[in-house]
Amino acid sequence: RPRPYIVIDMSAHADDDAAGGAGAADGGLRILEDAGLKARLLRMIVGMMRSVAEKSYKEDHPLNTLVMFDEAHRYAPPSRGEMPNEIRELTNKLADCARETRKYGVGWTYITQNIGSLNPTIFDMLGVRICGYGLGTSDLRAMEDHIDSKDSLQLYRTFANPEQTSHYPYKIGRASC
Numbered sequence: 001r002p003r004p005y006i007v008i009d010m011s012a013h014a015d016d017d018a019a020g021g022a023g024a025a026d027g028g029l030r031i032l033e034d035a036g037l038k039a040r041l042l043r044m045i046v047g048m049m050r051s052v053a054e055k056s057y058k059e060d061h062p063l064n065t066l067v068m069f070d071e072a073h074r075y076a077p078p079s080r081g082e083m084p085n086e087i088r089e090l091t092n093k094l095a096d097c098a099r100e101t102r103k104y105g106v107g108w109t110y111i112t113q114n115i116g117s118l119n120p121t122i123f124d125m126l127g128v129r130i131c132g133y134g135l136g137t138s139d140l141r142a143m144e145d146h147i148d149s150k151d152s153l154q155l156y157r158t159f160a161n162p163e164q165t166s167h168y169p170y171k172i173g174r175a176s177c
Contacts, residue, residue: 053104062105072110073117
């Protein structure tokens with residue numbers, strides 16, 4: 001049967017129509033410009049979802065839920081370097097969830113421009129990786145550790161620039177379990 005589809009838009013500048021009319025983005029949504037607050041809210045949501053997933057699993061009803069993060073570098077960056085504590089705590093929670101919630105029926109999707117901008121623990125736990133044209137040298141090196149065949153990487157290197165061909169090729173890699 002159909003399942004609910006929930007979108008949590010954490011952008012501070014929502015469309016005026018979606019935000020309840022002109023000026024709404026200037027008021028209530030502007031608070032979402034604070035990255036620390038955004039991270040705390042997401043950490044709470046992820047924590048509640050994990051609790052519900054654990055309870056459902058114990059009752060033999062896995063959630064069958066997909067969580068998707070667009071602009072994942074904002075929420076799950078690598079642990080290196082300086083970052084606000086709220087972002088670090090969210091990243092750590094997401095890494096724990098990546099390791100432990102699959103059995104509860106929770107899947108995770110992270111969309112980002114390059115592999116190096118995603119926490120390596122999370123990247124390592126991804127079961128499917130889809131890469132479009134344009135991976136740089138460091139991203140290609142990161143992919144080498146996660147592919148079954150070097151021929152696959154050679155095939156990726158033959159992809160033509162979509163701006164020239166109007167075709168958008170992708171490399172889909174499935175992690176071996």
